[in-house]
Amino acid sequence: xxxxxxxxxxxxxxxxxxxxxxTPVTRLIxxxxxxxxxxxxxxxxxxxxxSNELLAWMHEHGMRTHFMAEIDRRxxxxxxRDAIAEALDGPEYLYLSLDIDVLDPAFAPGxxxxxxxxxxxxxxxxxxxxxxxxxxxxxxxxxxxxxxxxPGYSTTMNARRAIFEVLSGIAMRRxxxxxxxxxxxxxxxxxxxxxx
Numbered sequence: 218x219x220x221x222x223x224x225x226x227x228x229x230x231x232x233x234x235x236x237x238x239x240t241p242v243t244r245l246i247x248x249x250x251x252x253x254x255x256x257x258x259x260x261x262x263x264x265x266x267x268s269n270e271l272l273a274w275m276h277e278h279g280m281r282t283h284f285m286a287e288i289d290r291r292x293x294x295x296x297x298r299d300a301i302a303e304a305l306d307g308p309e310y311l312y313l314s315l316d317i318d319v320l321d322p323a324f325a326p327g328x329x330x331x332x333x334x335x336x337x338x339x340x341x342x343x344x345x346x347x348x349x350x351x352x353x354x355x356x357x358x359x360x361x362x363x364x365x366x367x368p369g370y371s372t373t374m375n376a377r378r379a380i381f382e383v384l385s386g387i388a389m390r391r392x393x394x395x396x397x398x399x400x401x402x403x404x405x406x407x408x409x410x411x412x413x
Contacts, residue, residue: 349386
């Protein structure tokens with residue numbers, strides 16, 4: 218599973234409840250639906266989580282996590298390369314979970330727990346195309362969209378485009394188009410170094 222999120226979503230409980238938007242990863246791993254080592258997280262940056270105890274739990278279960286601090290230090294392309302390699306390290310199929318709050322609130326204000334500074338849509342959308350193209354993806358979800366909190370509709374538009382990018386990546390794979398940086402020459406202009 219590849220999980221884009223600002224938050225780790227692996228609290229043991231929230232307000233006394235075991236099933237909340239902050240606990241699904243805990244349930245998946247502790248109920249043995251997915252091994253922790255096959256859970257790849259990208260974009261974590263909450264000022265409140267994870268606590269030291271939660272970080273210890275994540276490490277104990279072998280989760281592979283890429284915080285925004287790592288993305289800022291190493292660069293998103295390098296982190297993405299590593300995350301895709303980790304995701305393909307064992308599983309036969311992959312599932313993609315996109316919490317819209319992985320995007321910076323400038324691009325997705327319509328969510329319940331916005332956390333600056335996040336990914337831009339120019340970083341996330343090509344990434345989703347690449348995951349659809351390069352991995353044996355079998356399904357995806359987009360979660361935590363609250364359109365009523367976004368009068369400009371950018372959250373909904375970016376979520377919709379995220380789904381299109383994943384589907385386009387799958388279509389590219391099935392039709393044999395190259396990747397990861399394929400651009401249709403009809404819309405991308407001449408390659409670098411050509412004046413015509």
